[in-house]
Amino acid sequence: MPLIKEGVLAEDNWQSLADEDNLVDGPIVVSLERWQEERESLLARNTPLGLRLRSDQSPALVVDDLERFSVVALEFPKFADGRAYSYARLLRDRYGFKGEVRAVGHVFRDQFLLMQRCGFDAFEVADPAAVEAWEQAVSEISVTYQPGADARRPALALRRSRPAVA
Amino acid sequence: MYRYDEFDHTLVSERVHQFRDQVERRLAGELTEDQFKPLRLMNGLYLQLHAYMLRVAVPYGTLSSTQMRKLAFVARRYDKGYGHFTTRQNIQFNWPKLEETPDILAELAEVEMHAIQTSGNCIRNTTSDQFAGAAADEIEDPRVYCEIIRQWSTLHPEFTFLPRKFKIAVTGADHDRAAVRVHDIGLQMCRNEAGEVGFEVIVGGGLGRTPVIGQTIREFLPKQHLLSYLEAILRVYNQLGRRDNLYKARIKILVRSEGIESFSRMVEEEWSHIKDSALQLPLDEIARIENYFAAPRYEHLDDNVREFEVKRFEDREFASWVRTNVTAHKQPGYAVATISLKPVGKPPGDASAWQMDAVADLAESYSFSEIRVTHEQNLVLAHVKKADLYALWLGLRDLELATPNAGLLSDMIACPGLDYCNLANARSIPVAQRISERFSDLERQHDIGALKIKISGCINACGHHHVGHIGLLGVDKKGEEFYQITLGGSADENTAIGKIVGPAFSYDDVVGAVEDIVDTYLEYRTDGEEFNDTYRRVGLAPFKEKLYAAH
């Protein structure tokens, strides 16, 4: 599946394993259940590890282990399921997670801006055309009214920092 | 009134471009209807029974004359010459063409209007007291905070895909005209012991198929923490609200299943982390917004206006309009005028393009160019000199907008119902029309006094039937339209959900049933009692007896 990072098509070094898949060499992403069951053996491998959370699994469940993961993949089982937006904010703002936060599942261009604002920085898309749409999708609305997990400055901050007009 | 600065302008016009691009992708077949649906809904565009419907936001119900003229223009140019004001203080156009909707939005953007978040599972238009800024019992103008909430909630990246739609209402007055206890979040401005102004926060109210009265989650929230507290509530709801069942997805269900204590603990815990973040409102930002809502330049007048009293004495029709449609203003010599959009036999809330233009003119002449839309689907001119009321009334009469029925029986709320809405079980508007024809004698309505009849075409309760003194709910009985009647509901500070009186009535019989209920009330009421007073005293029994003995 095409992966967008920093606005361009990126190589995906990660293999996302289903729970019944055998472990493979190299960086892998596992489910929360697998992490909980095979924690010691996964750690013993000494290869980068990623965690995949369903939309009913909050990162709050793994706060103490977060530093062991280089990637947290948050699932969008459908377009309208917006829980992972909050999870991404928690990962970034609350738990200070510095690794990759990846959007997987139903990920479309019309969500890129929202996702980026909530702290996602990697996007698995089904439609390769979404890659070309990236630039427009994250820039077509330039004003933000709320502080987010991204670097955009909200209107309030910009208003306060501009010189007063008489 | 709030005026856009460059940031607001930029956002709204970029949003128009974005939507134009989405519509083009749809028309070119790059987007399927399924993919397009969530996108169009985020811009207020619904697909209804016969056509698209565009719902335009009127933030907290306040419009300028310029904006009203633009709505008239849109009605004329892109619709069939009229618009429909809704119970959410918005306006709907029922016949736009898909390919023209970006142009409509571009027209609206010119006058600082948009259709953002008028549908979809996001934070909707924040509603408020239609008498804001004019009411004598007001602590502060609630629209200041509505505007602050409007900005914060606009394209909020985290809360665009909530479990369900989310409605916030704010009132600054003791008498609640904004129905804050039946919203997902209600904010009631209040003072703490130190005399500081803040909010009582109410959560989990709502109508729909499971009507619930909201509960207080925080007795006093200081102003500067408004947004962080809202964000905390929304964040808890976004994660824990049910997504498996459309009918259990509103926050009221979550609050009820968690219990208010436990829900409140989760919110407070979340809040403790973000309370002192960038969400904190600087006092100078509050002051900046307050400036926009500063009182208009009132003249210093005596509250006793002779020419007004004389006209009232001379002209009985005028006097009767004043009695129902004119309310006290906090400024001496001024009054608040309600323009009824409920003439006998017409769909509640409809206004034609020429009426909109003319109201814009009247507002310009008599009310500082400002108009309010009420959740009871009327319009309000909030700052009229008493000395001008007669001239205003004459103007309204020429427009067929001087029906003296504000607050009376024929000032009904009715949802679009089966005439427009594909979820409906039954017609709403024709029932409202028939009731207003049955009671067309205004003398009789004045005798009956204040009475709220509310009609919904199905259990989704867009007509707020649960909180009507008399509520009518359209139900389907073997393919026929029937109406279940509830009594005793109320949306003000004494919020109550109406009780079902008994078996439903057919389309033909329902108007007679309403008349029986009104007659029973008249028979039992004692001096000064309003409908709900009598109802609470005598209970359902006498109404039942009358209804089911006679039918």
Ligand code: SF4
């Ligand atoms: S109450 Fe039902 S019929 Fe009426 S507008 Fe709402 S969904 Fe449609």
